[in-house]
Amino acid sequence: MNLPDQLSRLKSLWTRTPEQTKRLSLLLVIFVALFLPLRSLLIPADFGEIGHYRASALEENAEQHIHYAGQTICFDCHDDIVHTRNQGYHRGLSCEMCHGPAAAHAEDPGMSQLRVPRDRGYCPLCHEYLASRPTGFPQIVSASHNPLKPCITCHNPHDPVPPETPRDCEACHAAIARTKAISHHVYIPCARCHETPEEHRVNPRMFRPSKPMNRDFCGECHYTDAAGSEVTQRVERDTHGARYVCWQCHYPHLPEAK
Numbered sequence: 001m002n003l004p005d006q007l008s009r010l011k012s013l014w015t016r017t018p019e020q021t022k023r024l025s026l027l028l029v030i031f032v033a034l035f036l037p038l039r040s041l042l043i044p045a046d047f048g049e050i051g052h053y054r055a056s057a058l059e060e061n062a063e064q065h066i067h068y069a070g071q072t073i074c075f076d077c078h079d080d081i082v083h084t085r086n087q088g089y090h091r092g093l094s095c096e097m098c099h100g101p102a103a104a105h106a107e108d109p110g111m112s113q114l115r116v117p118r119d120r121g122y123c124p125l126c127h128e129y130l131a132s133r134p135t136g137f138p139q140i141v142s143a144s145h146n147p148l149k150p151c152i153t154c155h156n157p158h159d160p161v162p163p164e165t166p167r168d169c170e171a172c173h174a175a176i177a178r179t180k181a182i183s184h185h186v187y188i189p190c191a192r193c194h195e196t197p198e199e200h201r202v203n204p205r206m207f208r209p210s211k212p213m214n215r216d217f218c219g220e221c222h223y224t225d226a227a228g229s230e231v232t233q234r235v236e237r238d239t240h241g242a243r244y245v246c247w248q249c250h251y252p253h254l255p256e257a258k
Contacts, residue, residue: 067101074102077109081158088159089138098122098157123151129182131256136175139182172204176253183254184233193217193252211247218246 014022035042046055071094074082085091096102104112117123120142129139138160146154154163169190170177180186190196194209212218220226224234233255235241241249 066103068096069102069106071095073106076106085158088161090158090160118150118152120148120150123155123157135254136178138178141182180253183256185252185255213245215242215244215246218252222246 017025044054044056047053049055071082074095082095085093085095098117099114102114105114124140124142127139129141133139151157190209194211196209197207199207200209219235219237221232222235223237225237226232226234246252
């Protein structure tokens with residue numbers, strides 16, 4: 001096939017090409033035409049010499065001022081505190097997460113003091129109630145949980161156990177107790193909904209508490225014709241989820257129904 005025939009075929013093919021394809025092809029040609037001359041300006045000269053990055057980046061990073069010392073250096077002076085933390089619930093937290101960068105303090109403890117978070121707004125960064133946090137994770141509602149008191153007044157941050165010995169059910173069911181503590185059912189005793197045989201305290205697997213198996217139990221407070229507080233969530237007895245027991249749709253320890 002001679003040159004005129006080839007040009008004619010290409011022209012015919014271009015004519016049949018959709019308009020949007022022509023525009024994309026034109027943009028691609030322009031991009032390549034601009035990129036190739038500018039490639040040397042856009043890509044650093046030392047890129048790719050020893051890896052998929054600039055070789056000079058190693059020197060630049062090495063020149064950065066060190067702020068964090070790493071928690072292992074804390075053992076040198078605070079081994080008792082680190083040991084206490086490692087036995088508690090905060091064992092997964094780095095010291096510098098709460099006390100800030102410690103490199104300067106490690107070099108000269110007298111001249112550089114670490115931060116000690118005493119304000120009430122610090123601990124709730126992790127422990128303020130959020131529905132997305134795992135069930136049972138220790139949470140509070142700051143507005144009602146000992147307002148105005150710094151958290152470290154009652155809690156040792158290096159060994160954050162409850163300031164009081166767990167009582168009754170929460171000694172074994174701490175996760176449920178922490179969840180219930182921030183729910184609307186906080187003041188309802190466990191035995192109100194769960195009939196618990198005395199043997200359960202000795203042999204909990206053989207003697208299990210009961211749970212409500214009919215809708216009328218929750219309806220004692222939540223039916224529209226039930227007596228009780230005006231702020232209690234109410235539902236219609238015959239039309240609201242009539243096929244199901246209430247706890248099949250609502251988690252009773254945190255009933256956040258809207």
